[in-house]
Every structure is written in C-alpha cells, then in structure tokens.
Amino acid sequence: MRAVHFGAGKIGRGFIADLLHNTGYEITFVDVNEKLNAEMNQYHNYYLYVIQEDYRRKEIDKVSALSPITQPEEVSKAIVDADLVTTAVIADNFPKIANNLAAGLKARLDAGKERVNVIPCENAFYCGVMLKNELLKTGLLTEEELEKIAGIPSTAVDRMVFAAERDGRDGIDVGNTYELVIEKNQLVDPDAQPIKGAEYTGNLDKYLERKLCVVNGGHTMSAYIARLMGYDIIQDYFKVPENTKLTRDIMLQAGAFIEKKHGFAHEEMADYIDATIGRWSTPGVKDTIERIAKAPIRKLDPEDRMVKSAIECEKYGLANDLILKGIAAAFLYDVEGDEQAAEIKAYVEENGIEKAVTHYTGIESGSHIYEEILNAYNEYKAKKSN
Ligand SMILES: NC(=O)C1=CN([C@@H]2O[C@H](COP(=O)(O)OP(=O)(O)OC[C@H]3O[C@@H](n4cnc5c(N)ncnc54)[C@H](O)[C@@H]3O)[C@@H](O)[C@H]2O)C=CC1
Numbered sequence: 001m002r003a004v005h006f007g008a009g010k011i012g013r014g015f016i017a018d019l020l021h022n023t024g025y026e027i028t029f030v031d032v033n034e035k036l037n038a039e040m041n042q043y044h045n046y047y048l049y050v051i052q053e054d055y056r057r058k059e060i061d062k063v064s065a066l067s068p069i070t071q072p073e074e075v076s077k078a079i080v081d082a083d084l085v086t087t088a089v090i091a092d093n094f095p096k097i098a099n100n101l102a103a104g105l106k107a108r109l110d111a112g113k114e115r116v117n118v119i120p121c122e123n124a125f126y127c128g129v130m131l132k133n134e135l136l137k138t139g140l141l142t143e144e145e146l147e148k149i150a151g152i153p154s155t156a157v158d159r160m161v162f163a164a165e166r167d168g169r170d171g172i173d174v175g176n177t178y179e180l181v182i183e184k185n186q187l188v189d190p191d192a193q194p195i196k197g198a199e200y201t202g203n204l205d206k207y208l209e210r211k212l213c214v215v216n217g218g219h220t221m222s223a224y225i226a227r228l229m230g231y232d233i234i235q236d237y238f239k240v241p242e243n244t245k246l247t248r249d250i251m252l253q254a255g256a257f258i259e260k261k262h263g264f265a266h267e268e269m270a271d272y273i274d275a276t277i278g279r280w281s282t283p284g285v286k287d288t289i290e291r292i293a294k295a296p297i298r299k300l301d302p303e304d305r306m307v308k309s310a311i312e313c314e315k316y317g318l319a320n321d322l323i324l325k326g327i328a329a330a331f332l333y334d335v336e337g338d339e340q341a342a343e344i345k346a347y348v349e350e351n352g353i354e355k356a357v358t359h360y361t362g363i364e365s366g367s368h369i370y371e372e373i374l375n376a377y378n379e380y381k382a383k384k385s386n
C-alpha cells in the first residue's frame with residue numbers, strides 16, 4: 001500500500017507516518033524542505049525516539065520524498081497511484097498545497113481511478129471542510145468531481161512531538177500516548193479503517209472540541225500568560241504549583257461547556273485534564289513558549305480554541321473569566337520572528353486594542369466578555385510596563 005503525506009514536519013513524521021508505517025504503507029512525503037527531502041531520499045528511513053521509554057529508537061522505513069515546487073508532475077502521479085493521502089502542514093498552509101493536491105486528484109479522476117481518502121491531520125475545527133474549500137478555490141475540480149474522487153474527513157490530532165537532532169540525523173522525539181480521531185462518515189468507506197491505531201467516530205464534535213478547546217486552548221493560553229510572567233520554557237512555568245493550578249482551572253472552564261454539550265462526566269474531564277498536564281510536565285522534556293504560542297492570529301480566530309471556548313461558556317451560563325484573561329494575554333504576545341504576533345502589535349499600535357479585539361476575535365464591543373478582555377489587557381499592560 002502507498003500513502004502520500006503532505007508535510008514531513010513533527011506531526012507528519014512523528015505521528016501520522018508512524019501510524020501509516022504500522023498499518024503497512026510505504027510513504028511518499030511531499031514537503032518544501034529540500035534538505036529533509038534529500039535526507040529521506042538518501043536513507044529511505046528516519047527515526048523516532050520514544051520519550052517515556054528512555055528515548056527508544058524506532059525506525060520508519062520505506063519512505064521517500066518529493067518537492068511540490070520542483071516535482072509537481074511526480075506529486076500528481078504519486079496521488080494518482082496512492083491508496084491514501086494525508087496532510088500535516090498547518091491549516092494556514094492549505095492554500096499553498098491546494099494546487100498540487102487538486103491537480104493530483106484531477107489526474108486521478110481523469111485516469112479513471114477509484115475514490116481515495118484524503119485525511120488532513122491538523123489542529124483546526126473541521127480541517128476536512130477547510131481543505132475541501134481550498135481545493136475548490138483552485139478551480140481545478142468542481143464540487144461534483146471532488147466528491148467523485150475523494151473522501152475528505154475532518155480529524156482531531158494529539159501527540160507530543162519534538163524535532164530532535166540525534167545520531168547525526170534529523171529525528172523526532174515522540175510521546176508514547178496519542179489520539180487521532182477520524183470522522184468516519186466522510187470516508188470513502190465509512191466501515192473501513194485506513195489507518196490502524198486511529199479512532200473512527202460518527203461524533204467528531206465531541207472529541208474535536210475537547211481536544212482543541214481543552215488541550216490546545218489550555219496549552220496556548222498558559223503559554224501567553226507564562227510569556228507575560230517572563231518564562232521561555234513551559235516546564236519552568238509548570239514547576240510553580242500556582243501556575244499549574246491556573247492552567248488546570250483554565251482547562252476546567254473550557255471543559256465545563258464540553259461536559260454540558262457532549263455529556264462527559266466531570267470526573268472523566270478532570271482526569272483528562274490532569275493526564276494532559278502530566279504529559280506536558282514529562283521529566284526531561286523542554287518545550288518552548290515560542291512553539292506553543294506561535295501564530296496568535298490563527299489561535300484568536302472566533303472558530304479556534306480560545307474564543308470558541310469563551311463564547312460557548314457564555315452560551316451555557318458558565319464561568320469564562322480565566323479564558324478571557326488568556327485571550328487578553330495573546331494580544332500582548334511579543335516574540336521576535338513570529339509574523340502574526342508582529343501583525344497584531346502593528347494593528348494595535350495603529351488602531352488601538354479596542355478595535356483589535358473585535359478585528360481578531362469577532363467579539364463586538366459592548367458585551368461583557370469584550371469589556372473583560374479589555375480590562376485584563378490593560379491590567380497586563382500596566383504590569384508589563386512597571
Ligand atoms: N506539534 C504538535 O505538538 C502538534 C501539532 N498538531 C498539528 O499538526 C499540524 C502540523 O504541525 P507540526 O508538525 O507541529 O508543524 P511543522 O512545522 O513541524 O510541520 C509542518 C510541515 O509542513 C511543511 N510545509 C509547509 N508548507 C508546505 C507546502 N506548501 N507543501 C508541503 N509541505 C509544506 C513544512 O516544511 C513542515 O515540514 C498542524 O496543523 C498542527 O496544528 C497537532 C497536534 C500536535
């Protein structure tokens with residue numbers, strides 16, 4: 001079996017390809033990183049290092065790589081011949097992969113081949129729908145043609161993965177637990193399980209909201225707050241018990257709406273949160289605030305992890321004060337090299353925080369959540385300048 005996977009980064013190589021390899025696929029990566037592509041084509045393997053098992057080395061073999069820039073024809077051909085297509089490129093990059101992927105699917109359709117599953121594995125609400133929209137925008141396929149050639153489910157994706165230079169090669173340190181949940185009704189065959197080790201569900205919302213709002217929201221808001229406290233490494237922040245408590249409380253606020261909406265028992269949610277915080281505090285792991293907090297515009301989107309939680313809590317009449325503080329902290333995130341952080345900073349300087357809150361979060365002025373974000377922002381700002 002052959003899989004084509006777009007994005008040979010941390011989740012691509014460290015998680016998705018691990019499951020694909022366990023399932024028995026030979027993998028063709030498609031990535032813009034020429035150095036990485038060359039390494040994979042030289043060795044046809046790479047290594048994962050399982051953190052909790054004393055960095056046990058695991059080989060992922062039968063891999064090769066293509067460049068979407070210099071080898072678009074080969075990418076198309078690989079899609080025509082593939083048994084499965086997956087992505088882990090960061091959803092912001094969907095517009096950049098859409099042409100290659102749409103061209104490949106169109107060629108597959110023209111070749112009279114069967115429908116194929118295209119499974120995007122990205123942290124975003126309904127990444128399958130996002131990808132479909134980008135594919136249609138290329139104009140290379142009509143909606144009917146896309147439907148005829150591909151099943152594109154959305155997913156929830158969770159694994160601890162870190163880039164690591166080991167044994168002179170570009171490897172990935174990985175956690176020993178993970179979750180990949182796939183929306184089964186959108187698959188070519190809803191009863192087939194094209195990736196071993198994944199879960200298949202008819203109710204993705206439940207897992208997606210828990211993963212994105214509780215895990216990613218909790219991690220992201222902790223990172224913005226930790227940055228304002230002066231931390232660079234999230235494990236240093238977690239060493240202080242009050243900080244861990246604050247993160248747990250933020251996650252419990254987001255978890256509360258998910259309990260109500262999806263019927264999770266409170267105990268189950270609390271255990272899930274504690275297990276997640278425990279995983280972030282794994283001895284020996286050093287994770288930068290910069291990695292966790294990156295791309296604040298994407299993370300402040302009304303449909304993303306923070307604002308969605310704040311609004312859902314509001315709808316259910318649940319407390320969201322800590323989430324609103326987390327959102328406020330994101331507006332002060334300031335790390336050299338983060339283009340989205342720089343864009344927010346410039347927007348605030350030009351238009352003021354009052355406009356910026358609505359511009360990035362969609363939260364209108366006049367509501368109490370708007371006021372609370374503004375107040376928290378002003379408090380943080382005053383502290384920062386003292
Ligand atoms: N890192 C993590 O802990 C987790 C990440 N995720 C999600 O997984 C996805 C991937 O994240 P990471 O692996 O951390 O990012 P990453 O930055 O390590 O990997 C992204 C890869 O995509 C490649 N890429 C970018 N533009 C491309 C293009 N036009 N064509 C082909 N390849 C392209 C990059 O070169 C890079 O190798 C994201 O959606 C993220 O939200 C989900 C769970 C955990």
Ligand SMILES: O=P(O)(O)OC[C@H]1O[C@](O)(CO)[C@@H](O)[C@@H]1O
Nearest residue numbers: 123157158159215216219291292
């Ligand atoms: O690009 P994003 O959405 O920040 O994804 C990476 C995030 O996913 C997580 O691994 C959680 O699954 C976080 O540790 C990390 O911050």
